[in-house]
Amino acid sequence: xxxxxxxxxxxxxxxxxxxxxxxxxxxxxxxxxxxxxxxxxxxxxxxxxxxxxxxxxxxxxxxxxxxxxxxxxxxxxxxxxxxxxxxxxxxxxxxxxxxxxxxxxxxxxxxxxxxxxxxxxxxxxxxxxxxxxxxxxxxxxxxxxxxxxxxxxxxxxxxxxxxxxxxxxxxxxxxxxxxxxxxxxxxxxxxxxxxxxxxxxxxxxxxxxxxxxxxxxxxxxxxxxxxxxxxxxxxxxxxxxxxxxxxxxxxxxxxxxxxxxxxxxxxxxxxxxxxxxxxxxxxxxxxxxxxxxxxxxxxxxxxxxxxxxxxxxxxxxxxxxxxxxxxxxxxxxxxxxxxxxxxxxxxxxxxxxxxxxxxxxxxxxx
Numbered sequence: 001x002x003x004x005x006x007x008x009x010x011x012x013x014x015x016x017x018x019x020x021x022x023x024x025x026x027x028x029x030x031x032x033x034x035x036x037x038x039x040x041x042x043x044x045x046x047x048x049x050x051x052x053x054x055x056x057x058x059x060x061x062x063x064x065x066x067x068x069x070x071x072x073x074x075x076x077x078x079x080x081x082x083x084x085x086x087x088x089x090x091x092x093x094x095x096x097x098x099x100x101x102x103x104x105x106x107x108x109x110x111x112x113x114x115x116x117x118x119x120x121x122x123x124x125x126x127x128x129x130x131x132x133x134x135x136x137x138x139x140x141x142x143x144x145x146x147x148x149x150x151x152x153x154x155x156x157x158x159x160x161x162x163x164x165x166x167x168x169x170x171x172x173x174x175x176x177x178x179x180x181x182x183x184x185x186x187x188x189x190x191x192x193x194x195x196x197x198x199x200x201x202x203x204x205x206x207x208x209x210x211x212x213x214x215x216x217x218x219x220x221x222x223x224x225x226x227x228x229x230x231x232x233x234x235x236x237x238x239x240x241x242x243x244x245x246x247x248x249x250x251x252x253x254x255x256x257x258x259x260x261x262x263x264x265x266x267x268x269x270x271x272x273x274x275x276x277x278x279x280x281x282x283x284x285x286x287x288x289x290x291x292x293x294x295x296x297x298x299x300x301x302x303x304x305x306x307x308x309x310x311x312x313x314x315x316x317x318x319x320x321x322x323x324x325x326x327x328x329x330x331x332x333x334x335x336x337x338x339x340x341x342x343x344x345x346x347x348x349x350x351x352x353x354x355x356x357x358x359x360x361x362x363x364x365x366x
Contacts, residue, residue, distance in 0.1 A: 035076065037072050037073050037074055038073055038074050038075070038076045039073040039074070039075050039076065039103050039104070039301070039302065039305040039309075040076045040078065040101060040102050040103045040104075041075055041076065041077055041078070041102070041103065041104050041105070041106060041298065041301055042078045042079075042080060042092070042096055042102040042104075042105050042106075043058075043059075043062060043077060043078070043079045043080065043105070043106045043107075043108065043294075044080050044082050044089055044092055044105065044106070044107050044108065044109060045058055045059060045079060045080070045081060045082070045108045045109060046081065046082060046083065046084050046108075046109050047059075047081040047083070048081055048083045048084065049082075049083040049084020049085060050084055050206075050233070050234065051084035051109065051110065051177060051179075051231055051233075052230075052231025052232055052233035052234065052258055052260075052263065053132075053231055053232075053233070053258050053259070053260045053262075053263065053290055054233070054260075054262065055079075055081070055108055055109075056262070057260050057261065057262065057287045057288055057290060057291040058108045058131065058290055058291050058294040059079055060287060060291065061287050061291035061292065061294050061295045062077060062079070062106075062294050062295065062298055063077070064295075065295050065298050065299065066298070069302065071302070072307075073302075073305050073307060075298060075301065075302050075305075077298075078102070080092055082109060084109075086111050086112055086114075086116075086117065086178075089107070089109065089111055089117070090116055090117055090120045093105070093117075093120040093121065093123070093124050093128075094120055094123065094124075096124055096126075097120075097123050097124040097125075102124075102126060103126060103127075103301075103305065103309060103311065103314070104126050104127040104128070104129070104301045104305075104311075104314065105124070105126060105127070105128040105129065106128075106129050106131065106294060106297045106298065106301070107128060107129070107130045107131070107132075108130075108131045108132065108290065108294055109132065110132050110133070110177075110178070110179035110230075110231065110258060111130075112178040112179075113134055113135065113137065118137075118139055118140070118141040119141070121141040121144050121145060122139075122140045122141040122144070124144075125144060125311060126144060126311045127144055127146065127301065127304075127311065127314055127315050127318060128144050128145050128146070129146045129147075129148055129297040129300065129301065130145065130146070130147050130148065130149065131148050131149060131290055131293040131294045131297055132149050132257075132258060132290065133147070133149045133150060133151060133152045133155055133257055133258075134147045134149070134151065134152070134338065135151055135152060135153070135338075136151065136336070136337065136338050137337055137338075142337060143315065143319075144315060145337055146318055146319075146332060146337050146338075146339065147337060147338035147339065147340070148293050148296060148297050148300075148325075148327075148330060148339060148340065149257065149279075149293060149338075149340060150257070150277075150279075150338070150340045150342055150344070150345050151338050152182050152183060152186045153186050153189070153190075154340075154342040154345065155183075155186070155257050155277050155345060156183065156186035156187045156189065156190045157190050157342065158277050158342065158345045158346075158347070159187060159190070159227060159254055159277060160187065160190040160191060160194065160196075162254075162275070162347055162360075163225050163252070164250070164252075166194060166196055167196070167197070168196075168223065168224070168225050168252075169197065169199070169200070169222065169223070169224040169225070170187070170191055170196070170197075170198075170199030170200070170224065170225050170227065171199055171200050171201075171202060171219055171224050171225070171226045171227065172184050172187055172188070172199045172200070172201045172202070172227045172229055173201075173202050173203075173204050173212075173226060173227065173228045173229065173235070174201060174202070174203055174204065174205065174229050174230065175203075175204055175205055175206075175228075175229070175230045175231070175234040175235065176203065176205030176206065177230045177231065177234075179229075179230045179231060179256075179258065180229040180230025180231075180256075181229075181230075183227075183229035183230060183256060184201060184229050187199065187227055187229070188201075199227070202215060202216065204228075204234070204235060204241060206234075209234075209241065212241050213241060216241075216243065219251075220243055220246070220251065221246060221249050221251070222249060222251060223249050223250035223251065223252075224251060224252070225252040225254065226243070226251070226252065226253050226254065227254045228242060228253070228254065228255050228256065229256060230256055230258065231256065231258045231259075231263075232255045232256060232258065232259045232263040232276075233263060235255075236263060236266040236267070237266070240266065240267070240268060240270065242255075242267065242270045242274065243270065244269055244270045244273060245270070245272070245273020245274070246273075247273070251273070252273070252275075253270065253273050253274045253275070254274070254275055254276060254277075255274060255275070255276035256276060256277075257276065257277045257278065257289070258290075259276040259278075259288075259348075260287075260288040260289075260290055260291070261286065261287065261288045261350075261354075261355055264276075264350035264355065265350070265353070267350055271349075271350045271351075272349075272351075274349065274350065275347045275348065275349050275358040276347070276348055276349075277345050277346070277347060277348070278345070278346065278347075278348040278355070279292070279293070279327045279328050279340070279344050279345065279346070280328070280344050280345070280346040280357075281326065281327050281328055281344070282326075282327050282355070283346070283348065283355060283356060283357045284354070284355070284356070285355065286354065286355075288355060289327060289348075292325075292326050292327040293325075293327045295325075295326055295327075296323070296325030296326055296327050296328075296330070299323075299325065300318065300323045300325065300330065301314075301318075303317075303323065304317035304318045304321070318332055319332050319333065319334055319337070320332070320333075320334075323339075328340055328341070328344045329341075346358075
């Protein structure tokens with residue numbers, strides 16, 4: 001009897017051991033899995049969706065650079081369409097954080113630098129270079145964020161300073177996007193800082209676009225300055241609502257820094273009277289400011305890449321250096337992660353199928 005009980009007890013212990021859960025262990029943070037001698041860069045662009053600018057020009061410039069690169073480590077590109085969605089942008093950052101397959105990121109979309117995006121960047125803990133305007137970053141994620149475009153405030157200052165007189169009335173047209181809202185606030189702040197009459201704001205958001213031309217008619221024959229805030233694509237498709245500037249009255253039309261050559265080519269008869277801000281050295285480029293800046297971002301990452309894949313070393317090299325790019329020279333410090341000097345901003349125009357430096361607009365004839 002005792003022998004039988006012992007056998008049963010032994011079987012019970014074996015069964016318990018087989019069914020017991022294994023001890024839990026914490027999963028280590030993944031390190032990027034890479035081919036030897038490579039540096040993996042994920043580029044996040046918009047190729048679909050309604051947000052502008054579209055990423056084709058940036059992609060072309062990046063691929064041209066990648067195809068002709070020399071030296072080591074060799075940059076390995078992965079280009080992703082986030083389809084005009086900040087949510088997809090954040091999901092891609094989180095995916096890369098989980099997979100550990102990216103050494104650095106280039107973001108070529110006008111994303112909202114909100115808490116959700118900042119948390120995702122802090123989590124991925126890799127250098128993230130933005131090619132479009134943003135404010136100076138702050139918080140825990142700021143150490144990983146680098147801006148290769150002028151700040152929205154600096155661009156607004158250049159736009160307002162381009163007006164022929166301090167009494168020129170301003171009209172800001174918005175398209176309902178976060179980028180448009182940021183530009184509206186910055187331009188309004190520049191008017192306020194100068195003591196100018198504050199600009200009038202009009203909406204051309206999708207639900208109000210069809211009535212914009214009718215609502216704009218009272219301003220068409222005036223000497224106002226009209227700022228189309230945010231990506232230009234929504235003002236040009238499916239039909240253009242950007243007005244033709246009237247040289248006799250002095251109506252002036254400005255587009256956003258987000259404008260690229262594809263947008264400019266859609267201006268049609270309005271082109272001679274339209275200007276927009278860009279970087280001085282990008283004048284004459286067939287791909288535009290954003291594309292040239294994207295090339296600079298990739299070259300900067302290649303120059304700062306750590307052979308061992310240590311993201312902190314790469315980050316410190318960017319933060320502590322000056323990089324002479326194609327579009328401009330970028331200087332970053334521990335306290336400054338937007339690396340473009342405001343003096344590098346210039347006004348651009350579209351002539352004979354290419355981007356050129358805009359001529360100053362004279363005051364209206366009285």
